Amino acid sequence: DIVMTQSPDSLAMxxxxxxxxxxxxxxxxxxxxNNKNYLAWYQQKPGQPPKLLIYxxxxxxxxxxxxxxxxxxxxxxTLTISSLQAEDxxxxxxxxxxxxxxxxxxxxxxxx
Amino acid sequence: EVQLVESGxxxxxxxxxxxxxxxxxxxxxxxxxMHWVRQTPGKGLVWVSRIDLDGGSTSYADSVKGRFTISRDxxxxxxxxxxxxxxxxxxxxxxxxxDRGNYDRYFNFWGQGTLVTVSS
Numbered sequence: 390d391i392v393m394t395q396s397p398d399s400l401a402m403x404x405x406x407x408x409x410x411x412x413x414x415x416x417x418x419x420x421x422x423n424n425k426n427y428l429a430w431y432q433q434k435p436g437q438p439p440k441l442l443i444y445x446x447x448x449x450x451x452x453x454x455x456x457x458x459x460x461x462x463x464x465x466x467t468l469t470i471s472s473l474q475a476e477d478x479x480x481x482x483x484x485x486x487x488x489x490x491x492x493x494x495x496x497x498x499x500x501x
Numbered sequence: 502e503v504q505l506v507e508s509g510x511x512x513x514x515x516x517x518x519x520x521x522x523x524x525x526x527x528x529x530x531x532x533x534x535m536h537w538v539r540q541t542p543g544k545g546l547v548w549v550s551r552i553d554l555d556g557g558s559t560s561y562a563d564s565v566k567g568r569f570t571i572s573r574d575x576x577x578x579x580x581x582x583x584x585x586x587x588x589x590x591x592x593x594x595x596x597x598x599x600d601r602g603n604y605d606r607y608f609n610f611w612g613q614g615t616l617v618t619v620s621s
Contacts, residue, residue, distance in 0.1 A: 492546040492548070493545075
């Protein structure tokens with residue numbers, strides 16, 4: 390099984406600051422035949438199901454604000470919120486879909 | 502509008518059984534793989550099972566293999582999860598989720614979830 394490890398477990402930033410979440414997979418999720426990273430990011434607010442933010446590691450889902458961006462390849466990935474807003478307070482999860490499906494443990498983002 | 506509505510959760514004793522359902526609307530149900538994902542406060546999101554378009558192929562997480570069975574009825578636009586030999590560690594909110602289709606196997610639609618509590 391591919392294990393996904395996120396860091397940090399939680400972070401508190403001031404409004405307008407940049408927030409960065411890391412995700413590391415135990416093996417590469419880059420499929421060489423199509424050069425795609427099978428990595429997605431989700432946002433989950435209290436009492437709600439997860440919401441897709443990013444897929445193929447860096448493609449923003451329709452309707453997601455452009456302050457959210459994804460980067461990385463192979464085993465190391467990053468979700469960046471360029472200017473943290475109050476409505477971004479949530480749990481964030483990475484997920485690999487290269488081999489079955491596994492999620493990271495989640496990162497809680499709060500306002501300082 | 503795509504909607505996924507889960508039902509069937511509740512309190513069940515260890516060793517008992519429960520069947521969850523997920524009623525889909527707003528899309529051609531038979532054209533998409535479907536999944537069950539569960540969430541516990543301590544362990545976050547865990548993928549449980551998936552089923553292909555006609556139910557001919559299924560996959561399970563090791564933790565539920567041999568105890569849970571995923572199925573679908575495309576005439577009723579409904580996904581099911583039959584859960585047997587339930588354990589305390591199966592206590593979770595269970596979500597059904599749809600992937601984007603083709604080879605895009607990330608989850609772009611989720612239901613609101615149904616709570617399963619396994620306790621005596």
